[in-house]
Amino acid sequence: MGNQVEKLTRLNYNELPTTEPNGFDLEDDAPRIGVSYIFSADDDDEQEENIDVQTEKEDVKHYDCRNELESALYYRDECIYERNSRFGEVGTLSSENLANKCKPGDLVEFVAIGQYPHWAVYVGDLQVVHLQRNEIKCDFLFDASQGKRGRIVNELYKFRALSPDVVVQNAMEQVGMKERDICWKNSECFAAWCRFGKREFKTGGEIRIGKQPYKMKLQLSEKKSHVLDFQSLEDLIxxxxxxxxxxxxxxxxxxxxxxxxxxxTENDYNCN
Incomplete structure (x- = not known):
């Protein structure tokens, strides 16, 4: 990419072209930079409806943490989330091995190639509470994973966690909630809200006016990074x-x- 990436040191959230939920423009099959799912429901649920079983097994088998993008999220000057190379070195576990390591109140992330990560709250007795297909469910960890590998992700967000009992209570009190009663955009926002209790994870939890206080730094290489500005934590996530x-x-x-x-485009404009 050469010096081109260096030119894109910072973009304003409003300057980004919004894409369709699949990440592609309807009239152009080329990928575009942009923010997806601004007006969608739970973004990691619709994709699950059409997953081919054999393809899913292959994705799970070949999932490589080294292809994860290092990123850090900031509220003003405070780092509130960080996924770095050290986190990737931890690796993922099968659902059976993951269950042996989980404690009530832990946040769990299930991952597979080409799919949105699915987050859940471990509540004990091999069960998790999670947002799936516009419903808050309590399922066995093995069933919620759908064959994906997973890991405990308590340390990604830097907010102070609530006590394990309160985290479990937050999750269990929402079980059975459906569709319009749900005020989280995706499984990650729901799970993080259960653990940290911050209204910013909820839809409409922040007023989108004035200066954009959130920033996302993407580490493209050892020396190159890319920064985006956002008005809300929900948009950033x-x-x-x-x-x-x-x-x-x-x-x-x-x-x-x-x-x-x-x-x-700039060259065409200058020529005219």
Whole structure:
């Protein structure tokens, strides 16, 4: 990408073209940089409806943490989330091994190639509470994983956690909630709210006016990074999850395509 990435040191959230939920423009099959799912429901549920079983097994088998994009989220100057190379080195576990390590109140993330990560709250007795298909459910960890590998992700968000009893209580009190009564955009927002209790994880939890206080720093390489500004934590999480689903290589390629397109447009304008 050369010096092109260096030119894209910071973009305003409002300057990004919004894409369709699948990450592609309806009239152009080329990937675009943008924020998906601004008006959608739970973004990791619709995708689960059409997963081919054999493909899912292959994705689970070959999932490589090294293709995860390192990122950090900031509220003003405070780091509130960080996924770095050390986290990737921890690796993932089968649902059986993961269950042996979980404690009530833990946050669990299930991952597979090309899919949105699915988050859940471990509540004990091999069970988790999670947001799936517009419903808050209590399922056995093995069933909630749908064959994906997983890991405990308590340390990704830097907020002070509530006590395990309160985390479990927060999760269990929502079980059975459906559709319009649900005020979380995806499984990650719900699970994080249960553990940290911050209203910012809820839909409408923040007023979207004035200066954009949130920033997301994507570490593209050892020396190159890319920063985006956001008005709400919810918007920021949705864009982060889109990058998680795409993987590091695809995100870097998308940025390169976007920069090339921007340069061509600028050159055409200058010629005129």
């Amino acid at each position: 949705m864009e982060k999850r889109r990058n998680d689903q795409m993987g590091r290589e695809a995100v870097v390629q998308e940025l390169e395509n976007h920069l090339n397109c921007t340069e061509d």
